[in-house]
Amino acid sequence: MHSMSSAVKWTLVGAGLLGIAAIAADNRKEFRYTVGPGASVTVTNESGPVEVKGFSGRQVVIVATSHSDSVEVDCGQKGNRIQAVTHLLGRPEGSNDRVEYQLLVPPDASVIVRAPSGPITAEKMRGDLTLEGDAAAIDVHDVRDAHVHVRTISGPISLGSISNGHVEITSLSGNVQLYAVSGPKVSVNTAKGAILYNGDFGEAGDYMLVNHSGNIDVTLPAYASVDLTARSIAGSVENDFPLQQNPHPTFVPSPGRSFTGTSNSGASSVQLRSFSGKIRVKKR
Amino acid sequence: MNCSQFQKALPRIMESGGNAEETAHLESCVVCSDLVQDLRYIAESAKLLLPMREPGPRVWAGIRDALEREGLVQPPAGVVRFRAQRAALGPRRWLTGASLLACAALLLFAIGIFWFRSDPAHDTVATATVPVALPAPVDADDAQMLSAVQRGSPNLLATYRDNLDTVNAYIRDASRTVQQDPYDMGARDHLLRAYNQKALLYEMALARSGE
Amino acid sequence: MAGSGLSEAEAIDRARQGDPESFEALYALHKRRVYSLCLRMTGNTAEAEDLTQEAFLQLYRKIATFRGESAFSTWLHRLAVNVVLMHLRKKNLATVSLEESLEPQQEDGPKKDVGTRDNLLAGTIDRVNLERAIDSLPRGYRVIFVLHDVEGYEHNEIAEMMGCSIGNSKSQLHKARMKLRDFLRTTRAEKATGR
Numbered sequence: 223m224h225s226m227s228s229a230v231k232w233t234l235v236g237a238g239l240l241g242i243a244a245i246a247a248d249n250r251k252e253f254r255y256t257v258g259p260g261a262s263v264t265v266t267n268e269s270g271p272v273e274v275k276g277f278s279g280r281q282v283v284i285v286a287t288s289h290s291d292s293v294e295v296d297c298g299q300k301g302n303r304i305q306a307v308t309h310l311l312g313r314p315e316g317s318n319d320r321v322e323y324q325l326l327v328p329p330d331a332s333v334i335v336r337a338p339s340g341p342i343t344a345e346k347m348r349g350d351l352t353l354e355g356d357a358a359a360i361d362v363h364d365v366r367d368a369h370v371h372v373r374t375i376s377g378p379i380s381l382g383s384i385s386n387g388h389v390e391i392t393s394l395s396g397n398v399q400l401y402a403v404s405g406p407k408v409s410v411n412t413a414k415g416a417i418l419y420n421g422d423f424g425e426a427g428d429y430m431l432v433n434h435s436g437n438i439d440v441t442l443p444a445y446a447s448v449d450l451t452a453r454s455i456a457g458s459v460e461n462d463f464p465l466q467q468n469p470h471p472t473f474v475p476s477p478g479r480s481f482t483g484t485s486n487s488g489a490s491s492v493q494l495r496s497f498s499g500k501i502r503v504k505k506r
Numbered sequence: 507m508n509c510s511q512f513q514k515a516l517p518r519i520m521e522s523g524g525n526a527e528e529t530a531h532l533e534s535c536v537v538c539s540d541l542v543q544d545l546r547y548i549a550e551s552a553k554l555l556l557p558m559r560e561p562g563p564r565v566w567a568g569i570r571d572a573l574e575r576e577g578l579v580q581p582p583a584g585v586v587r588f589r590a591q592r593a594a595l596g597p598r599r600w601l602t603g604a605s606l607l608a609c610a611a612l613l614l615f616a617i618g619i620f621w622f623r624s625d626p627a628h629d630t631v632a633t634a635t636v637p638v639a640l641p642a643p644v645d646a647d648d649a650q651m652l653s654a655v656q657r658g659s660p661n662l663l664a665t666y667r668d669n670l671d672t673v674n675a676y677i678r679d680a681s682r683t684v685q686q687d688p689y690d691m692g693a694r695d696h697l698l699r700a701y702n703q704k705a706l707l708y709e710m711a712l713a714r715s716g717e
Numbered sequence: 718m719a720g721s722g723l724s725e726a727e728a729i730d731r732a733r734q735g736d737p738e739s740f741e742a743l744y745a746l747h748k749r750r751v752y753s754l755c756l757r758m759t760g761n762t763a764e765a766e767d768l769t770q771e772a773f774l775q776l777y778r779k780i781a782t783f784r785g786e787s788a789f790s791t792w793l794h795r796l797a798v799n800v801v802l803m804h805l806r807k808k809n810l811a812t813v814s815l816e817e818s819l820e821p822q823q824e825d826g827p828k829k830d831v832g833t834r835d836n837l838l839a840g841t842i843d844r845v846n847l848e849r850a851i852d853s854l855p856r857g858y859r860v861i862f863v864l865h866d867v868e869g870y871e872h873n874e875i876a877e878m879m880g881c882s883i884g885n886s887k888s889q890l891h892k893a894r895m896k897l898r899d900f901l902r903t904t905r906a907e908k909a910t911g912r
């Protein structure tokens with residue numbers, strides 16, 4: 223029975239996988255999986271950073287480095303789905319429970335990361351990203367043709383060079399910074415967090431930046447083609463960007479509290495809404 | 507094809523793949539196959555090298571001095587301080603509790619009730635004043651959620667408490683404005699978003715408890 | 718940016734106006750990556766620190782020209798790479814110049830045998846050993862390897878930066894990897910024999 227169970231065990235490890243190497247060196251574990259197009263990778267890490275990078279090829283490489291025996295890293299593959307989970311085996315031991323994940327994934331893979339303390343970084347991806355961290359700082363760069371969903375409670379969020387996908391950002395008090403982010407739909411919601419956007423609102427998209435009490439700062443180039451509306455119910459608005467008056471505005475602008483207008487052909491719809499924060503629009 | 511010929515073509519093969527003859531040799535020759543695997547492994551491992559090292563303090567000191575010398579910065583009135591990095595948060599236990607799910611559902615129910623009672627109207631600009639304050643919603647549930655956070659993840663209690671205050675303030679502000687002008691679609695939109703944010707707070711706590 | 722209250726975009730804007738806090742914020746955000754790049758390419762901590770300092774000074778001098786066509790980090794990274802390459806070109810002490818080290822070299826005779834089959838390296842490399850192995854590379858190979866495999870530049874970009882051909886870049890990269898393989902296998906063998 224012992225030999226049977228060993229045989230079964232090794233068969234399970236080898237079945238469906240090519241080139242896998244899972245060797246623990248000190249507290250470092252490395253896992254490799256071969257996947258087909260459109261693979262899905264999920265990482266759940268209670269404490270520590272998670273880095274994801276798109277890398278050509280059809281392998282998913284996961285390197286997990288832990289620093290104590292009170293955590294266990296559990297990685298597995300089911301078909302085209304890869305899952306990595308950190309399990310806490312005993313009582314929390316503070317920073318010793320930290321596990322650092324580094325992932326190389328095919329760019330077209332969709333990736334889900336849940337890491338409350340983070341930070342979480344993702345770059346060079348062409349597959350959908352869903353990133354979630356309570357206090358995690360989240361940084362996403364160089365993503366095209368894919369949806370990006372990010373949620374934090376207080377963690378700051380930074381996006382750069384994102385295009386041609388839906389972008390949905392939600393944070394309660396984390397600041398959100400978008401640099402060269404465009405797509406058919408870009409939505410940012412915070413309560414207290416500031417929202418900074420520097421880009422051209424391209425791709426004839428639908429942009430909605432909304433917060434409660436943080437400021438919204440937008441910088442855009444003169445060539446941006448936007449139909450822009452800004453309104454702060456109890457705060458203020460400032461505009462330093464040339465806009466043509468809308469012939470049929472959806473509301474009556476109120477000086478200092480709201481303004482609306484178009485630039486160039488008004489291809490993209492841009493709505494800036496704050497309850498009591500300051501909205502500032504500047505020309506780059 | 508022999509090993510020498512294959513290895514001579516290896517720089518090209520590694521970058522863009524081999525022709526049929528080269529592929530056949532790779533499949534049949536364990537020495538070359540091992541070599542290719544090793545080289546690929548080295549390349550992949552390199553990608554995982556993090557920027558781990560920090561320059562010594564003299565680097566910033568030199569930069570600062572040069573910036574001042576060249577007049578690229580104004581002489582600081584105070585001390586140019588390094589903001590402390592946010593302290594790393596310790597690990598947290600995932601919360602459990604069907605009651606948390608019930609709270610999230612209650613919030614969404616409250617949104618539905620509010621929306622059902624209101625009449626849609628034109629969007630107008632509202633002036634924020636201070637009308638009668640509506641009671642902060644679900645206080646008992648908030649206390650229960652914070653207690654659960656305190657039990658499971660005491661390190662995050664302050665974060666959750668602060669953000670609960672933040673989102674409750676959002677709800678109160680938006681509620682006041684809507685009460686003053688029920689036809690203000692912008693304020694109603696803010697109120698809906700505020701409730702959604704509170705639901706997110708509960709959901710973030712609840713989502714981990716099930717794992 | 719965590720802790721500073723300044724976003725990167727805000728820090729860049731303020732830095733253009735000479736705000737010292739924003740300079741420091743940008744430095745804090747990017748120092749590790751720039752320094753690690755300089756160190757890996759030069760293999761020398763003192764040189765790397767000097768080059769890091771120079772890269773950031775150039776950044777601050779040129780920040781007004783940053784147009785946002787690429788991500789700021791990408792722009793800074795390319796600037797740092799150029800600073801290092803300029804330094805390596807000027808530094809021609811007793812070492813072969815970078816370009817010379819990249820010229821097509823006399824090929825060794827085709828290898829008839831690369832040794833008997835041995836255990837694969839897969840799964841045995843840790844970060845420390847790999848960093849050590851990279852440090853051991855001759856400068857020209859190290860630069861190409863760091864630029865391509867560590868930092869992710871493509872061969873056409875490397876060729877443009879280094880003033881060499883794409884074929885040369887590929888060839889030198891391959892040699893770098895071969896040398897790393899030899900170093901890592903030797904290290905592993907020494908460990909196994911307890912040396």
